[in-house]
Amino acid sequence: MIELSNVSKTYGSGESAVHALKDINLHVPKGTIHGVIGLSGAGKSTLIRCVNLLERPTQGSVTVDGQEMMRLNRSALNQARHRIGMIFQHFNLLTTRNVFDNVALPLELMGEKRSAIQNRVLPLLEMVGLADKAKQYPAQLSGGQKQRVAIARALASKPNVLLCDEATSALDPQTTGSILELLRDINRQLGITILLITHEMEVVKSICHRVSLISNGKLVEDAEVGEFFTAP
Numbered sequence: 001m002i003e004l005s006n007v008s009k010t011y012g013s014g015e016s017a018v019h020a021l022k023d024i025n026l027h028v029p030k031g032t033i034h035g036v037i038g039l040s041g042a043g044k045s046t047l048i049r050c051v052n053l054l055e056r057p058t059q060g061s062v063t064v065d066g067q068e069m070m071r072l073n074r075s076a077l078n079q080a081r082h083r084i085g086m087i088f089q090h091f092n093l094l095t096t097r098n099v100f101d102n103v104a105l106p107l108e109l110m111g112e113k114r115s116a117i118q119n120r121v122l123p124l125l126e127m128v129g130l131a132d133k134a135k136q137y138p139a140q141l142s143g144g145q146k147q148r149v150a151i152a153r154a155l156a157s158k159p160n161v162l163l164c165d166e167a168t169s170a171l172d173p174q175t176t177g178s179i180l181e182l183l184r185d186i187n188r189q190l191g192i193t194i195l196l197i198t199h200e201m202e203v204v205k206s207i208c209h210r211v212s213l214i215s216n217g218k219l220v221e222d223a224e225v226g227e228f229f230t231a232p
């Protein structure tokens with residue numbers, strides 16, 4: 001479902017060049033939850049942003065759902081991005097829009113009719129447990145509730161891939177647990193492939209099928225979660 005082949009990413013050039021990713025090969029099969037773990041500065045965020053081309057790799061290729069992302073023109077790339085949801089550490093909600101209108105945003109951008117939007121948004125709010133908060137504004141919500149809104153928004157365009165960039169790092173352990181449970185349900189019930197990055201072992205242990213360890217821009221290990229944590 002997600003394939004990175006020989007992906008490298010260098011920021012800047014000459015003396016100030018930073019080699020954030022070095023020859024990364026990563027394969028995430030359809031329907032799995034794959035974690036990428038590593039220290040701060042290891043290249044996790046760059047890696048996940050290369051999947052939907054929020055960052056463009058300097059070298060290599062990125063294939064998502066059979067499409068070679070770097071070959072797509074602007075409009076085809078926008079289409080492809082509808083199939084790739086993303087959530088972030090700090091939720092990235094629009095503070096001037098209420099919960100319903102945050103979740104509706106991607107559908108509005110796709111030109112959906114108001115009735116279609118209603119029919120899509122309400123079940124999504126049910127699914128994330130926020131049906132009674134539709135009219136509230138982000139400032140009125142807890143961190144966990146904000147992330148639930150962001151998850152509903154990410155699912156609005158019916159993606160088959162969900163990218164999670166430190167999605168629980170701003171949350172307390174209990175809230176983290178409930179968000180991870182929701183992600184697990186989304187994976188199981190909707191069959192959505194999940195790629196997540198985190199610096200927390202616990203996150204990987206609790207929901208990932210496979211895990212890659214990234215260090216200094218290189219993938220240094222790739223294993224089943226069970227193997228990874230029992231390795232000598």
Ligand code: ADP
Binds near residue numbers: 012042044045
């Ligand atoms: P992580 O997500 O694991 O903390 P990042 O992908 O954010 O790692 O960063 C990897 C390396 O790339 C770091 O050395 C970081 O300083 C550098 N880096 C990240 N983004 C940029 C950028 N936009 N410009 C220059 N250097 C960057």
Ligand code: ADP
Binds near residue numbers: 082086087
């Ligand atoms: P533009 O092409 O005008 O630069 P984009 O549509 O590429 O705008 O992206 C605008 C912003 O929307 C990006 O900076 C990013 O934060 C967000 N974004 C784009 N694609 C996605 C996606 N698939 N999932 C989540 N956020 C996205």
